[in-house]
Amino acid sequence: xxxxxxxxxxxxxxxxxxxxxxxxxxxxxxxxxxxxxxxxxxxxxxxxxxxxxxxxxxxxxxxxxxxxxxxxxxxxxxxxxxxxxxxxxxxxxxxxxxxxxxxxxxxxxxxxxxxxxxxxxxxxxxxxxxxxxxxxxxxxxxxxxxxxxxxxxxxxxxxxxxxxxxxxxxxxxxxxxxxxxxxxxxxxxxxxxxxxxxxxxxxxxxxxxxxxxxxxxxxxxxxxxxxxxxxxxxxxxxxxxxxxxxxxxxxxxxxxxxxxxxxxxxxxxxxxxxxxxxxxxxxxxxxxxxxxxxxxxxxxxxxxxxxxxxxxxxxxxxxxxxxxxxxxxxxxxxxxxxxxxxxxxxxxxxxxxxxxxxxxxxxxxxxxxxxxxxxxxxxxxxxxxxxxxxxxxxxxxxxxxxxxxxxxxxxxxxxxxxxxxxxxxxxxxxxxxxxxxxxxxxxxxxxxxxxxxxxxxxxxxxxxxxxxxxxxxxxxxxxxxxxxxxxxx
Numbered sequence: 001x002x003x004x005x006x007x008x009x010x011x012x013x014x015x016x017x018x019x020x021x022x023x024x025x026x027x028x029x030x031x032x033x034x035x036x037x038x039x040x041x042x043x044x045x046x047x048x049x050x051x052x053x054x055x056x057x058x059x060x061x062x063x064x065x066x067x068x069x070x071x072x073x074x075x076x077x078x079x080x081x082x083x084x085x086x087x088x089x090x091x092x093x094x095x096x097x098x099x100x101x102x103x104x105x106x107x108x109x110x111x112x113x114x115x116x117x118x119x120x121x122x123x124x125x126x127x128x129x130x131x132x133x134x135x136x137x138x139x140x141x142x143x144x145x146x147x148x149x150x151x152x153x154x155x156x157x158x159x160x161x162x163x164x165x166x167x168x169x170x171x172x173x174x175x176x177x178x179x180x181x182x183x184x185x186x187x188x189x190x191x192x193x194x195x196x197x198x199x200x201x202x203x204x205x206x207x208x209x210x211x212x213x214x215x216x217x218x219x220x221x222x223x224x225x226x227x228x229x230x231x232x233x234x235x236x237x238x239x240x241x242x243x244x245x246x247x248x249x250x251x252x253x254x255x256x257x258x259x260x261x262x263x264x265x266x267x268x269x270x271x272x273x274x275x276x277x278x279x280x281x282x283x284x285x286x287x288x289x290x291x292x293x294x295x296x297x298x299x300x301x302x303x304x305x306x307x308x309x310x311x312x313x314x315x316x317x318x319x320x321x322x323x324x325x326x327x328x329x330x331x332x333x334x335x336x337x338x339x340x341x342x343x344x345x346x347x348x349x350x351x352x353x354x355x356x357x358x359x360x361x362x363x364x365x366x367x368x369x370x371x372x373x374x375x376x377x378x379x380x381x382x383x384x385x386x387x388x389x390x391x392x393x394x395x396x397x398x399x400x401x402x403x404x405x406x407x408x409x410x411x412x413x414x415x416x417x418x419x420x421x422x423x424x425x426x427x428x429x430x431x432x433x434x435x436x437x438x439x440x441x442x443x444x445x446x447x448x449x450x451x452x453x454x455x456x457x458x459x460x461x462x463x464x465x466x467x468x469x470x471x472x473x474x475x476x477x478x479x480x481x482x483x484x485x486x487x488x489x
Contacts, residue, residue: 015042016077017168017198018063023072025062030410033058034222045199045212050219051442052414056202060172082161085172086413086440090357096145110144123163131159147280150353151177151305172202176439179304179469204442253393269294270431271316274327278311285311286484298457298464303484309467313433318344345375349424352435356420365419366391366404372423394422413440428461435467
């Protein structure tokens with residue numbers, strides 16, 4: 001294992017699995033873990049807490065050999081841990097993208113079958129089968145990985161990790177992207193796993209401490225400030241710091257141009273669907289859907305993992321080829337009747353995990369936000385002075401103005417998400433589509449984003465379509481709900 005000193009077996013209960021001794025570890029010349037003294041034993045389950053950019057994911061990376069050890073020691077006493085994280089999910093999606101040779105073969109690449117991905121790394125077959133049934137993945141085993149929803153992808157990673165024979169399971173934000181039922185199943189399963197394996201649970205937000213947790217650690221600015229055996233009274237202050245924010249009024253940056261609304265008839269609905277249907281390889285996600293979004297009419301879209309929420313969104317944006325097989329009007333244009341994709345997208349702001357994974361260009365934070373004016377991944381035209389001023393206002397609002405020149409890849413996952421939300425909002429679009437915008441955000445930034453969305457709803461300039469799995473992430477101004485697999489209200 002590169003970057004880690006191996007130190008033999010650690011299968012006995014209570015034996016140390018991974019240890020850091022005064023370790024200083026550097027990442028990308030921009031961030032360091034400083035003077036880390038920490039060890040994980042077989043009998044322990046750890047909860048790591050901290051805000052975006054505090055070093056939680058860096059510490060996870062360091063546990064598997066990431067970063068450059070500048071001083072001190074880190075030792076591994078067992079085989080590679082099983083890991084689930086937003087980064088691991090992104091890497092698997094990228095691996096599948098690179099395997100796509102459809103341009104050479106003229107065959108549509110559906111991705112590696114889920115059954116093959118789950119069988120990698122020689123998992124225990126009986127345990128794998130039980131977990132597949134528990135998380136409802138049996139009907140998807142023949143499905144190509146690229147056809148899975150974000151939540152189904154996350155479930156696949158969890159099943160793969162939980163079925164491994166590793167004595168240490170690292171879970172970085174494992175509940176993100178899961179519906180309420182799947183979150184409850186995962187919490188119960190982790191309680192069982194913790195009886196015979198070590199667990200490191202990394203969280204941005206934690207309304208309550210899971211019963212199986214035995215130890216905690218709290219990070220700020222690359223320092224492990226506090227750690228120890230769990231005493232829930234000792235955690236009260238930390239949880240308050242992570243989960244409490246006095247909701248102050250938030251003013252949207254001034255001077256934002258309403259270019260995106262130019263030419264729209266205010267009397268027309270933004271979106272109309274009649275008898276809409278989406279299916280893949282005979283699997284019907286939804287059908288017989290009649291839905292209309294009026295201007296100024298804010299909607300929340302809900303439904304379990306795999307119910308077709310993201311597919312429904314891509315019918316609107318034009319990124320789903322089945323939009324041309326359906327009776328759909330978007331901004332007055334009937335799909336498949338001469339409109340260009342840019343006729344539609346110039347009126348839309350969009351944020352999703354998929355966009356974040358696709359945004360691989362290395363440009364500055366300011367240019368990420370500016371690219372929202374041009375609906376591009378990257379910035380290829382010169383922005384106006386006014387547009388740059390608006391981008392700086394957004395950076396200041398997010399508390400990132402001092403890092404305006406820093407490349408996107410040097411920001412934490414949560415801060416990247418904040419920048420992409422600003423990118424979507426910067427042109428004040430007629431329709432703002434937010435596909436789980438709070439994934440990867442700590443409580444402070446989550447409340448900031450929720451407040452921003454509420455203010456945008458109140459502004460009267462933008463209609464909001466919001467996908468959300470968490471009951472606590474409520475936007476007061478969003479009163480209408482479409483539940484796939486249920487009734488609209």
